[in-house]
Amino acid sequence: MDALKAEIALKRKVVQSEAEIRPSKYMRRGELERLKEEEERQAREEKEKERAAKEVIERNAAAARSIQKQKTNISSPSTSNTPAPESRDSDPAILESAFNIPNNEAIRRLRVKGQPIRLFGESDRDRRLRLRALELIEERGHEKAGTNDFRKALEDVESVEREMRAKNDKGKKKDDGEVNNSSGTVAMVDLGLLKTDPDKLYPVIYYALKRTLKEWEEAMDERPEDVKRTHLGKLAAATQVQSAEYLKPLFKTLRSRNLPPDMLLRIAEIVYYMQKRQYQKANDSYLRLSIGNAPWPIGVTMVGIHERSAREKISTDQVAHVLNDEVSRKYIQSLKRLLTFSQTKYPPEDVSQLMG
Numbered sequence: 001m002d003a004l005k006a007e008i009a010l011k012r013k014v015v016q017s018e019a020e021i022r023p024s025k026y027m028r029r030g031e032l033e034r035l036k037e038e039e040e041r042q043a044r045e046e047k048e049k050e051r052a053a054k055e056v057i058e059r060n061a062a063a064a065r066s067i068q069k070q071k072t073n074i075s076s077p078s079t080s081n082t083p084a085p086e087s088r089d090s091d092p093a094i095l096e097s098a099f100n101i102p103n104n105e106a107i108r109r110l111r112v113k114g115q116p117i118r119l120f121g122e123s124d125r126d127r128r129l130r131l132r133a134l135e136l137i138e139e140r141g142h143e144k145a146g147t148n149d150f151r152k153a154l155e156d157v158e159s160v161e162r163e164m165r166a167k168n169d170k171g172k173k174k175d176d177g178e179v180n181n182s183s184g185t186v187a188m189v190d191l192g193l194l195k196t197d198p199d200k201l202y203p204v205i206y207y208a209l210k211r212t213l214k215e216w217e218e219a220m221d222e223r224p225e226d227v228k229r230t231h232l233g234k235l236a237a238a239t240q241v242q243s244a245e246y247l248k249p250l251f252k253t254l255r256s257r258n259l260p261p262d263m264l265l266r267i268a269e270i271v272y273y274m275q276k277r278q279y280q281k282a283n284d285s286y287l288r289l290s291i292g293n294a295p296w297p298i299g300v301t302m303v304g305i306h307e308r309s310a311r312e313k314i315s316t317d318q319v320a321h322v323l324n325d326e327v328s329r330k331y332i333q334s335l336k337r338l339l340t341f342s343q344t345k346y347p348p349e350d351v352s353q354l355m356g
Contacts, residue, residue: 047103106131113138189272194265199257201268206254208271209338213247216240216341243337246330263289267335274339277348282339283355290332 106128107117113134118127189208193201220237227233253259259267266289273282343355 051102101128103127109135188275189268191268191272194268198261198264201264202254202257202259205267205271206251208275209247209254209335210251212274212338212342213244215345216338217244219341219345239337243334246334249327250331250334270335270339274342277346278353279339279343279348279355280353286332286336286339290336 103124106124109131110117110127115130115134119130122130187204187207189201189204217240220240223233228237266285269285270282270289273279273285339355348354
């Protein structure tokens with residue numbers, strides 16, 4: 001019986017030793033985490049050892065330099081007033097010790113900034129210096145990074161006001177040649193050209209919008225100084241500058257004559273009704289341009305192979321162009337601002353034509 005027990009124990013030991021030696025096909029999640037923690041702990045210990053060795057080397061080098069400096073001062077007292085050449089070498093060490101961070105922290109900061117963690121042939125010291133230079137650049141440009149376009153327009157208005165105040169004895173500047181002055185005339189938009197010759201509409205719309213924008217700018221300049229210096233006056237001038245900036249892509253598209261036909265139709269209607277002082281109709285065309293009048297499908301639009309009955313009513317001329325991109329939204333919004341200014345300056349004879 002004892003021999004049988006001994007034989008069973010021997011077989012059990014052999015099976016356990018084979019199981020330990022032979023790699024298993026599957027591993028538990030706990031074992032994987034334990035192995036990962038051991039690898040991280042070993043990596044941390046190695047980094048700590050490397051850093052401690054570097055600190056010891058730096059301390060020994062600093063002590064050797066100080067001893068050498070004392071020897072040179074004792075041997076040559078006449079030249080004690082002049083700085084030793086080794087003092088220049090100690091400055092980078094002092095600067096580096098002030099920004100002595102671990103390598104894993106430097107890697108983390110570089111990854112947060114979207115920078116490569118190591119360049120070709122770059123040492124750990126060079127990487128820390130590069131990280132410090134990036135942080136100093138960000139600190140210097142932090143004040144300029146938080147400004148938006150409206151704040152920039154407001155600052156531009158204030159700078160222009162300061163320049164105009166310094167040159168108050170001079171007259172107004174001439175136009176840039178693209179628009180006639182306020183006393184000139186601009187051709188009326190003919191909606192019949194949409195079917196016959198749409199290319200002739202582009203310059204008419206271009207100069208009409210340019211003239212309205214110029215009149216808005218002149219109206220801002222003709223205000224009294226006490227109105228300009230108020231907060232509301234500065235906001236109004238900044239809105240005008242911002243609208244002029246937003247309309248630049250539209251003017252560029254009009255010059256190249258590549259507007260989509262549906263957008264050309266709506267913008268031509270807006271300019272036409274604005275010239276006719278029928279602002280209610282112009283506002284309706286603006287709404288069709290911006291949000292459209294197509295029925296918005298709610299629920300399931302496609303069931304099997306059959307479409308809904310109202311699906312064919314959604315056409316290209318009823319699309320909400322304000323949802324296309326940010327550039328389109330900005331100049332469409334600026335068109336609405338031009339329409340509001342034109343209604344203020346040229347009110348209609350019929351009160352029913354006022355926009356709500």
